[in-house]
Amino acid sequence: MKQIYHNPLPYLCLVYPAHTGCRFTVKPADALPTEEICAHILSQRIIARYRPQEKWILHSHPGTIIRFSLEHTPDAVISVLKRQRTLAVSAIPFFPAGSRELARATAKAFRYARVVIWCGHGAIASGKTLRTAFERIRAVNEQMKKETASET
Numbered sequence: 001m002k003q004i005y006h007n008p009l010p011y012l013c014l015v016y017p018a019h020t021g022c023r024f025t026v027k028p029a030d031a032l033p034t035e036e037i038c039a040h041i042l043s044q045r046i047i048a049r050y051r052p053q054e055k056w057i058l059h060s061h062p063g064t065i066i067r068f069s070l071e072h073t074p075d076a077v078i079s080v081l082k083r084q085r086t087l088a089v090s091a092i093p094f095f096p097a098g099s100r101e102l103a104r105a106t107a108k109a110f111r112y113a114r115v116v117i118w119c120g121h122g123a124i125a126s127g128k129t130l131r132t133a134f135e136r137i138r139a140v141n142e143q144m145k146k147e148t149a150s151e152t
Contacts, residue, residue, distance in 0.1 A: 008130060017041040034059060035098040042107040047126050050111055054126045058133035061122035062141040068148060069119040077117055080147050089140055091117040115140050
């Protein structure tokens with residue numbers, strides 16, 4: 001996450017989805033998108049409908065979010081974040097990477113959430129800028145660090 005924050009380009013694959021289906025183009029042309037690409041594309045379509053000003057989606061694997069979501073149910077994760085007044089966050093249970101279930105659950109969560117935690121996997125966030133999406137994930141990760149520290 002720190003490397004991405006300071007120099008994002010080597011770690012990014014910019015995806016330009018087609019208007020229908022799960023077709024897309026990428027930049028740089030030789031980049032390989034994540035196997036969750038359909039979840040990203042379907043989420044972009046939902047976000048475009050509900051919050052068209054948010055053009056960016058960032059998917060990452062922050063260690064604290066992954067550990068916390070492995071130790072707690074999705075409802076408990078959301079409860080902790082709401083109690084701490086964190087921005088609109090949703091958490092979905094584990095689904096296999098690249099599955100239709102993951103794509104559908106993520107898109108559904110993005111109707112209201114700005115960050116969706118993929119329990120046991122990582123997080124995906126939307127934002128008006130890439131930096132905004134990054135900061136949203138970072139904020140959730142920090143909240144979970146505080147919660148973890150208070151549990152011990």
